[in-house]
Amino acid sequence: MNAAQYKTWDEFMEGVWRQNPVFVMVLGMCPTLAVTVSAINAISMGVATLFVLVCSCGLVSLMRKLTPKEVRIAVYIVIIATFVTAVDYAIQAISLALYDALGAFIQLIVVNCIILGRAEAHAAKNPPLPAMINAAGMGVGFTIGLLALGVVREILGAGTLFGVALFGAGFQPWVIMVLPPGGFFVLGAWLLLFSWWARRKAGLPAKEATPHV
Amino acid sequence: MNSAPIEIRSAPHVQSTKTVETIMRNVVYSLLPICAFYVFQYGISALASIAVVTGICLLTERFFVRTGTQAGRLSDYSAVITGLLLALTLPPGFPLWMGAVAGMVAIALGKALFGGIGFNVFNPALVGRAFVQAAFPTAIATYTPSFLPGRFTEFIPSTLAWPLMIPAEPTAWLKAKNLDALAGATPLAKWKFDGVIANADELLTSLSGHMAVGPSPMLILLCGAYLASRRYMDWRIPLAVLGSAALTAWLLFAFDPARYPNPFFMLFSGGLILGAVYMATDMATSPVTPKGMWVYGALIGLLTVVIRYYSGLPEGVMYAILIANAASPLIEKVTQPIPFGRGVLDRAKKRATYPLNPGYISREEASAVTPKKRFLPNKPKK
Numbered sequence: 001m002n003a004a005q006y007k008t009w010d011e012f013m014e015g016v017w018r019q020n021p022v023f024v025m026v027l028g029m030c031p032t033l034a035v036t037v038s039a040i041n042a043i044s045m046g047v048a049t050l051f052v053l054v055c056s057c058g059l060v061s062l063m064r065k066l067t068p069k070e071v072r073i074a075v076y077i078v079i080i081a082t083f084v085t086a087v088d089y090a091i092q093a094i095s096l097a098l099y100d101a102l103g104a105f106i107q108l109i110v111v112n113c114i115i116l117g118r119a120e121a122h123a124a125k126n127p128p129l130p131a132m133i134n135a136a137g138m139g140v141g142f143t144i145g146l147l148a149l150g151v152v153r154e155i156l157g158a159g160t161l162f163g164v165a166l167f168g169a170g171f172q173p174w175v176i177m178v179l180p181p182g183g184f185f186v187l188g189a190w191l192l193l194f195s196w197w198a199r200r201k202a203g204l205p206a207k208e209a210t211p212h213v
Numbered sequence: 214m215n216s217a218p219i220e221i222r223s224a225p226h227v228q229s230t231k232t233v234e235t236i237m238r239n240v241v242y243s244l245l246p247i248c249a250f251y252v253f254q255y256g257i258s259a260l261a262s263i264a265v266v267t268g269i270c271l272l273t274e275r276f277f278v279r280t281g282t283q284a285g286r287l288s289d290y291s292a293v294i295t296g297l298l299l300a301l302t303l304p305p306g307f308p309l310w311m312g313a314v315a316g317m318v319a320i321a322l323g324k325a326l327f328g329g330i331g332f333n334v335f336n337p338a339l340v341g342r343a344f345v346q347a348a349f350p351t352a353i354a355t356y357t358p359s360f361l362p363g364r365f366t367e368f369i370p371s372t373l374a375w376p377l378m379i380p381a382e383p384t385a386w387l388k389a390k391n392l393d394a395l396a397g398a399t400p401l402a403k404w405k406f407d408g409v410i411a412n413a414d415e416l417l418t419s420l421s422g423h424m425a426v427g428p429s430p431m432l433i434l435l436c437g438a439y440l441a442s443r444r445y446m447d448w449r450i451p452l453a454v455l456g457s458a459a460l461t462a463w464l465l466f467a468f469d470p471a472r473y474p475n476p477f478f479m480l481f482s483g484g485l486i487l488g489a490v491y492m493a494t495d496m497a498t499s500p501v502t503p504k505g506m507w508v509y510g511a512l513i514g515l516l517t518v519v520i521r522y523y524s525g526l527p528e529g530v531m532y533a534i535l536i537a538n539a540a541s542p543l544i545e546k547v548t549q550p551i552p553f554g555r556g557v558l559d560r561a562k563k564r565a566t567y568p569l570n571p572g573y574i575s576r577e578e579a580s581a582v583t584p585k586k587r588f589l590p591n592k593p594k595k
Contacts, residue, residue, distance in 0.1 A: 159377075167377055167378070170375075170378040170379050171377060171378060171379065172311075172349065172352075172374075172377060172378055172379040172380070174348040174349070175347060175348055175349070175350060176344065176347040176348040177348070179347065181347065185322075
């Protein structure tokens with residue numbers, strides 16, 4: 001297979017849909033559950049991760065022939081940490097409120113296994129362009145996953161969407177949705193929905209034989 | 214019947230006429246007087262709450278049974294029990310839409326996700342209540358006094374809150390009835406936050422209408438006694454729960470009577486009686502071994518008193534039962550009865566011999582051939 005034949009769209013959609021980091025691979029759960037209290041937080045986290053993912057995968061891919069196999073993880077981490085630091089300062093400069101809301105989870109992008117996984121599994125074996133396209137797909141997929149959680153949790157937990165009040169003044173917030181258990185419940189509900197959808201698309205019956213014990 | 218096929222199955226062969234449906238139906242019967250008295254105490258708000266919560270439980274159950282996600286049938290009455298119990302644990306003026314959320318979560322999260330009746334790890338009604346307790350902490354702590362005048366003609370204002378909206382505060386409504394806002398506090402909340410201990414007749418009846426006691430404890434004990442006498446419920450669990458709670462409370466009371474309330478107050482306030490008789494005895498979530506039942510009940514009683522005394526919450530029965538539910542597989546494992554002839558430490562008794570006399574082995578077994586292991590050929594790769 002030579003470089004010109006890459007199916008770029010497929011490569012991109014791989015991360016958005018078939019290998020979605022949140023809903024299919026269930027990776028990077030720490031930020032997924034912790035910062036998705038509101039849709040804005042979720043999008044910011046997603047975009048920050050997307051940026052780090054694309055840049056570091058591109059650099060890892062460029063350096064793939066120079067990197068000795070024995071120290072490759074250390075090299076990846078240094079590359080990722082560089083971009084994370086840049087994102088960290090950028091967010092701090094753009095909006096301090098957002099920076100406080102995301103807390104330590106921006107720095108923790110360094111150890112997000114989606115990024116290290118992409119670097120190890122894809123970027124280290126492919127030329128820069130396909131590696132970056134694949135990484136961009138993963139990043140977009142991750143952002144969509146975070147947004148799906150953030151929207152539900154913000155609507156139920158605060159009655160707002162992107163900060164705009166949806167129900168007027170008398171809304172009763174569901175306190176549990178802003179708490180960690182709410183994150184688990186919403187994630188579980190989305191996983192359920194997506195697996196049901198995937199089964200339907202594959203033509204499998206949604207109904208399984210009831211277990212008899 | 215003579216054309217019925219011969220069925221070969223392993224032990225136990227003793228059959229009982231008790232089916233799941235009979236047991237559940239009798240539990241529902243025994244709950245009806247309690248619900249009736251509850252409605253008499255709190256009026257149409259309580260009636261609406263019971264009807265809506267039970268209805269939503271049944272609808273959710275129907276959905277999951279229809280889509281094949283969970284075992285069981287709608288007619289086995291288990292969803293009715295969940296609904297009635299859930300409604301009895303909620304405040305009478307609980308907004309109906311929150312009650313509906315609780316009922317849906319109880320069946321969907323507490324039961325259907327585990328596979329339906331008999332598969333659930335936690336008591337479904339308590340799962341629903343724990344969810345709304347975490348989601349709407351203010352509404353679930355807002356009680357109104359029982360035996361209010363005009364309770365059969367007018368709703369408690371918070372009952373009819375619009376979906377997703379904050380329910381009305383009952384303070385102004387109670388003032389119009391010449392009652393102060395504190396009249397609505399439960400006995401436990403009064404004790405926890407104001408240091409007032411209710412006296413016995415107030416706890417048992419609350420006929421003066423100044424106390425928000427939940428469903429009547431005496432009636433629950435009576436109905437529980439009916440269930441236990443008909444063997445639809447094991448008497449060990451409620452006895453262990455109440456005994457251990459009373460013992461813990463009594464020890465603390467004897468230690469420092471000024472600081473800790475008397476054991477009678479601990480037993481008859483809040484939901485301890487309801488929890489002990491109806492929630493802890495849920496067959497799917499409690500141990501089956503007799504010794505395990507004692508351990509399980511004692512754990513609930515102890516945890517309840519500990520949570521009530523030493524946590525920020527006034528009531529602890531719900532979390533105590535949920536924790537004990539989670540522990541019940543472990544309790545079952547360590548309380549397995551020892552088969553006859555075995556020593557305590559799981560080895561054969563000294564000098565006891567069990568000769569493998571061929572006479573003991575049935576002919577089929579003696580000539581049985583162990584089937585050889587068959588290896589499936591590897592699947593052809595596509």
